[in-house]
Amino acid sequence: MTRHFSTVLATALFGALLCATGTIAAPRTDAVIGMSIEPTGLDPTAAAPVAIGQVVWKNLFEGLVTIDENGKIAPALASDWAVSDDGLTYTFNLREGVSFQNGEPFNATTAKFTLERIIADDSVNPQKALYSAIESVAAPDEKTLVLTLSHPSYDLLYWLGFPAAVMVEPNSIADEATHPVGTGPFQFEAWKKGNEVTLSAFDGYWGDKPKLDKLTFRFIADPQAQAAALASGGVDAMPEFGAPELVNQFEDKAGFDVVIGSTGMEVVAGMNSTRETFSDKRVRQALMMAIDRQAIVDATNSGYGTPIGSHFSPSDAGYEDLTGVLPYDPAKAKALLAEAGYPNGFSFTMKVPNRAYAERAAEIMQAYFIQIGVTATIESSEFPATWIKDVFKDTNYDMTIIGHAEPLDIGIYARHPYYFNYDNPDFDAAMTAIADATSPDERLEGYRKAQEILAEDVPALFLYAWPKIGIWNAGLKGLWTNEPVPSNDMTEAYWSN
Known part of the structure; x- marks a missing residue:
């Protein structure tokens, strides 16, 4: 009896040891990713919120090319490409044997459909302006796609890697926002509105299979709730943790990795230039x-973030620190107001999205403005739906605060119309010069000039570049440290234990 008991005990202990060392217990094949904002739909080619791409870009949808973690262009559905010497013809060689998740083949015909849909007169693509140089799209055969441009567009290849340019299957368009169909390694499973979106591994994927079988994107708006979900295991990762003041709780906590990276997101206080007060540069x-x-x-932000003097992130090539152009100087600010005809200040309304970073910044700015005699009334706006309608679409606002997460998006100030209602021919010319660049040096010089114009003309108050504060289970590997494009790329993610 004693011998039998000892044998059973030894076997149990040995089994437990094997499990503890991972010999028997297989690593997990699912992951729960926390996000602050629930997307309004799941088609990044039809709506602006970056939360859409943070769920589906690279995971479910793919483009002709992609952007890697270092901000470099890499092949995706196009294996390679060539650009003519005059910059007006782009020829892509497409991968063979690629199918969409509904079984339909991907080829030059579907790629042509996708790009023509983006540039069509009735296009609702949020980044349509980026692709306006495309004059025509041809599919001479099923493996070749040819773009003809009306004028050079030096950054077009980079923009073709954005979520807004992912390839879509024509038969799925009607339901794309609620039941997306792409060519990526994960396919759509379910969307529990107000809670989570679930993706599962796509068995018919053309490339390397993902190491995870299931992804759940769980939406948790409240930063305190994000911290609680991490601590309790309700989520495995918060790639963009929303409570900088709580980061120290996890820095020394066993079982967690705290990873601070950079993003291309600029937090700015945009002003409506059609308002009489804000039409004056001196104001x-x-x-x-x-x-x-x-x-x-x-x-x-508990010190996380980099002050900026223009709409450009320190992570972008060609960045200039222009915070010294208009430095903090209340006395000079009051003098400028008097010169502009407002010696006693003025009043306006800040329509602020109900995001923690924006609300906090608005309250602090309100206190600063009082010091120069300016009264700012803060009006909360539900984000994304109400804010997008009132500010982004209808431009019914005086000032707002928002983080522009689209990468390399300084060109938004040359879009007409756009919610700033800003019009500066010199800036427009600088953006044209960038598009017409024939060398990297010309391109960077163009971006430097564009930054300098904005720093002096201030169509928005340039506040800071947003950091990427990632906190996740230490066993979960393969997540991005930096975020050149707003995303939660889980295609290389895996569990180490």
């Missing part, structure tokens, strides 16, 4: 000099 400059950007970063 805009005064408001810029009325606030201390570093103090805003410290107070709203």
